[in-house]
Amino acid sequence: MTEPLLSIDHVSVVRDGRPMLDDISLTIPEGRHTAILGRNGAGKSTLVKLITRQLYPTGGQGAVRIFGQTQWNVFELRSLLGVVSPAIQTDYAGEEALEVFDAVVSGFFAARGVWNHAVTEAMRQASREALERMGVTHLIGRQMATLSTGEARRVLIARALVHRPRALLLDEPCAGLDPATRRQFLEALRDVARSGVTLVLVTHHVEEILPEIDHLVLLRDAQVLSDGPKSDLLTGPVLSDLFGMPTTVERRGDWSWAHLD
Ligand SMILES: Nc1ncnc2c1ncn2[C@@H]1O[C@H](COP(=O)(O)OP(=O)(O)OP(=O)(O)O)[C@@H](O)[C@H]1O
Numbered sequence: 001m002t003e004p005l006l007s008i009d010h011v012s013v014v015r016d017g018r019p020m021l022d023d024i025s026l027t028i029p030e031g032r033h034t035a036i037l038g039r040n041g042a043g044k045s046t047l048v049k050l051i052t053r054q055l056y057p058t059g060g061q062g063a064v065r066i067f068g069q070t071q072w073n074v075f076e077l078r079s080l081l082g083v084v085s086p087a088i089q090t091d092y093a094g095e096e097a098l099e100v101f102d103a104v105v106s107g108f109f110a111a112r113g114v115w116n117h118a119v120t121e122a123m124r125q126a127s128r129e130a131l132e133r134m135g136v137t138h139l140i141g142r143q144m145a146t147l148s149t150g151e152a153r154r155v156l157i158a159r160a161l162v163h164r165p166r167a168l169l170l171d172e173p174c175a176g177l178d179p180a181t182r183r184q185f186l187e188a189l190r191d192v193a194r195s196g197v198t199l200v201l202v203t204h205h206v207e208e209i210l211p212e213i214d215h216l217v218l219l220r221d222a223q224v225l226s227d228g229p230k231s232d233l234l235t236g237p238v239l240s241d242l243f244g245m246p247t248t249v250e251r252r253g254d255w256s257w258a259h260l261d
Contacts, residue, residue, distance in 0.1 A: 003068025005030045005167050005198055006051055011062035013046055013055055020046040022222040023062075028215075030067070030166060033199040035209045035230075038219035039243060044202045045085070047219070048171050051200075052083055067166070078110040082160030082197070085171035089152055098144045100155050104130055107159040123162075130158035134188055149176040153185065157192070167198040174208050186210060206234065211254030218242050 006028040013021045021043045028034050036044050049055040050064050053074055057063075063070055066077060092103065104127040109117045131137045134154040144152060153173065160168055173189070174182045186208060193199050193212035201213060209216070209230065216233045218225040220242055226233055233239075234256050239247040246261035 002030050004028060005067060007065040008050065009063045011050065011057040011064055013050065014058040019222045024224050026217060026224055026227060028200060030198050032215050033193050033213040034215045034217060035201045035203060035213045036217045036219060037203060037242065039204065042219040043222045044219055045171055048085065048169055048202055051169060052081065053077060075110055079163055080166045082165040082168040084156045084160050084173055086175055089156060092144045092152060092156065095144045100139045100142050100144060101127060103144050103155060104159045104162055107162040126162050130162045133161070133191065134158045150181040150185065153177065154188070161192065161197070165197060167200060168192060169200045171202045173201065174205065206239070206249065206256050206258035209256065
């Protein structure tokens with residue numbers, strides 16, 4: 001049997017005496033697209049950083065297993081995961097001299113530019129395909145720093161997918177997108193979800209939960225409030241509890257919306 005993408009057992013992360021994650025246990029199997037939903041400050045990004053090894057459990061307590069392993073060479077781990085977060089986008093927005101195609105190719109080297117790495121024709125081909133998949137080949141030749149938020153987001157997803165990772169971690173992937181761009185972007189992510197990469201989507205917004213995602217982890221106040229099938233958890237009473245406000249859930253086709261009453 002394949003090891004889970006993520007298995008966390010009694011893990012806490014504490015900063016300045018305050019828990020960012022408080023004794024959480026959680027398993028995300030590979031192949032199960034999962035959304036992590038919660039209010040601002042609930043601990044969502046902290047959870048992503050535990051997976052990417054930017055953070056470790058406080059005091060060495062508890063275990064974080066990624067694909068069954070607790071110890072990872074960070075470069076090896078990055079070859080299995082694609083990550084897109086607002087922090088990564090901010091980093092790229094400052095890259096005056098970095099061209100779009102090079103930014104995508106650099107995904108092979110877990111670097112921000114190609115520098116003196118040996119770029120093969122196969123890497124170039126894969127980069128073209130990843131840009132095509134995200135519908136942004138027309139941006140080749142532009143500098144990353146000149147792209148709009150939506151354009152840069154698609155290029156960064158292409159970069160995250162270029163080396164064919166087993167999982168794609170998306171932290172607030174729709175932040176800053178207008179409603180129409182967001183919908184187009186989510187449709188592109190649906191194709192990614194259907195291609196066999198496991199998606200872990202971190203969001204505050206119920207309407208960003210793709211139809212392909214059928215499992216939710218609800219975080220509240222640094223703890224896992226619930227972890228279960230979307231059909232059980234996307235309900236008014238559960239989300240009212242999560243958001244701390246009376247909430248109704250509306251379904252339209254395969255998508256859902258949450259409204260504060
Ligand atoms: N470097 C830090 N030092 C101290 N506290 C931090 C640090 N980073 C995050 N926190 C705190 O940890 C808690 C969880 O933060 P986290 O960024 O994981 O939340 P989040 O659910 O991703 O929030 P948001 O939706 O606003 O991005 C918050 O209370 C935050 O203030």
